[in-house]
Amino acid sequence: MAATGKILVFVDFPGGELDETGRGLLSYGGRLTGIVDAPWEAVTPIAPEGEQLAGFASYGAPTVTAIAGGDLLLDTPALLGKALAQLAREREAAVVVLPHNDLGTTLAPVIAAALDAAILTEVTTVRRGQEGIRLSRQALGARVAETKTWDGSRPLVITVPTRNLSQVLMPTVRPSSPTVAIWQPAVPADNEVARVTGRIPPDPQTVDLTEAEVIFSAGKGCDPATFEQLKELCRLLNVSFGVTRPVFDLGWTGFERMVGQTGRTVTPRLYVALGISGSMHHVGGIKDSRRIVAVNIDPKAPIFPNCDEGFVADLKEVLPRLLERAKATAGGAA
Numbered sequence: 001m002a003a004t005g006k007i008l009v010f011v012d013f014p015g016g017e018l019d020e021t022g023r024g025l026l027s028y029g030g031r032l033t034g035i036v037d038a039p040w041e042a043v044t045p046i047a048p049e050g051e052q053l054a055g056f057a058s059y060g061a062p063t064v065t066a067i068a069g070g071d072l073l074l075d076t077p078a079l080l081g082k083a084l085a086q087l088a089r090e091r092e093a094a095v096v097v098l099p100h101n102d103l104g105t106t107l108a109p110v111i112a113a114a115l116d117a118a119i120l121t122e123v124t125t126v127r128r129g130q131e132g133i134r135l136s137r138q139a140l141g142a143r144v145a146e147t148k149t150w151d152g153s154r155p156l157v158i159t160v161p162t163r164n165l166s167q168v169l170m171p172t173v174r175p176s177s178p179t180v181a182i183w184q185p186a187v188p189a190d191n192e193v194a195r196v197t198g199r200i201p202p203d204p205q206t207v208d209l210t211e212a213e214v215i216f217s218a219g220k221g222c223d224p225a226t227f228e229q230l231k232e233l234c235r236l237l238n239v240s241f242g243v244t245r246p247v248f249d250l251g252w253t254g255f256e257r258m259v260g261q262t263g264r265t266v267t268p269r270l271y272v273a274l275g276i277s278g279s280m281h282h283v284g285g286i287k288d289s290r291r292i293v294a295v296n297i298d299p300k301a302p303i304f305p306n307c308d309e310g311f312v313a314d315l316k317e318v319l320p321r322l323l324e325r326a327k328a329t330a331g332g333a334a
């Protein structure tokens with residue numbers, strides 16, 4: 001193992017706020033330092049102050065390097081990537097860690113190309129093995145799963161899914177008193193690279209279910225009326241909509257909405273199963289959701305032992321009330 005350099009953890013720090021992803025990244029840095037056996041450092045596009053800096057301290061960040069003009073570079077990821085590569089070179093970084101979001105996935109190849117580094121995206125676990133560091137990844141909603149060994153002979157750039165980061169919010173290291181250093185990149189100010197002029201978040205109504213944040217799914221317990229109510233509820237709440245196989249078989253939706261073993265494997269923040277019995281073929285595709293809530297009329301439905309919160313209720317009563325509530329909220333907000 002030739003990995004002797006630092007671990008650089010890039011925290012994009014949107015709007016100067018240390019969000020869930022940022023806290024997850026800091027926690028990840030602390031854990032990685034023990035596995036790779038190298039010191040780590042947080043890198044930000046804006047210098048954290050006050051409460052935000054206290055956040056970095058609570059996660060044991062030993063040092064924070066803020067890129068001068070980094071907030072402007074956020075709109076030109078190609079330049080930000082070059083700046084990060086320059087910093088990584090200066091620090092002789094062994095590993096560069098990025099969130100697997102829009103920005104991180106744009107930066108990762110730029111940094112890897114500039115450093116001639118190995119790159120691995122959507123890394124879920126990192127362990128020390130006999131021949132080096134073993135990294136496992138799951139991509140395309142767990143359809144791709146592989147484990148690779150990094151021997152440390154070249155730098156490594158990784159992206160970590162934000163869902164995995166959010167699951168490690170608890171600090172595992174002692175609080176620190178980080179020093180904040182402003183670092184000036186030597187990136188030319190005049191550039192012809194593409195500039196981001198705006199960001200459009202994905203539309204929950206059309207986003208691939210493997211990427212959805214919140215999914216409400218209809219099972220065979222829905223009749224045509226409750227099915228339509230559920231679709232309307234999803235539109236009003238701006239969440240994604242899924243179905244079980246029997247509902248797909250009825251021809252009520254396209255195959256891309258089907259969740260489960262033969263359908264999509266999903267990992268949302270919240271999965272709401274409505275009138276779904278909880279067969280293993282369906283549960284197998286939702287079990288990695290962060291929170292599962294189920295509504296079923298049958299108290300013995302197998303979905304209940306597989307959910308975080310269960311309600312024994314009739315959808316014919318529940319859905320009109322939820323819909324009424326959502327309409328009132330939407331009306332009130334308008």
Ligand SMILES: Cc1cc2nc3c(=O)[nH]c(=O)nc-3n(C[C@H](O)[C@H](O)[C@H](O)COP(=O)(O)OP(=O)(O)OC[C@H]3O[C@@H](n4cnc5c(N)ncnc54)[C@H](O)[C@@H]3O)c2cc1C
Pocket residue numbers: 218219220221222243244245246247258259260261262263264274275276277278279280281282285295296297298301313314315316
């Ligand atoms: C090889 C194979 C692959 C499969 N792959 C998939 C897959 O990818 N995805 C998938 O979903 N299935 C898959 N299946 C089918 C799977 O085994 C189940 O048959 C299916 O998941 C059941 O769907 P369901 O829960 O909607 O229907 P049901 O099992 O019929 O359950 C309906 C539920 O609704 C409840 N209910 C009824 N009325 C109400 C009401 N008014 N209010 C509240 N609750 C009510 C009932 O109590 C019941 O629990 C697969 C099967 C096989 C053999």
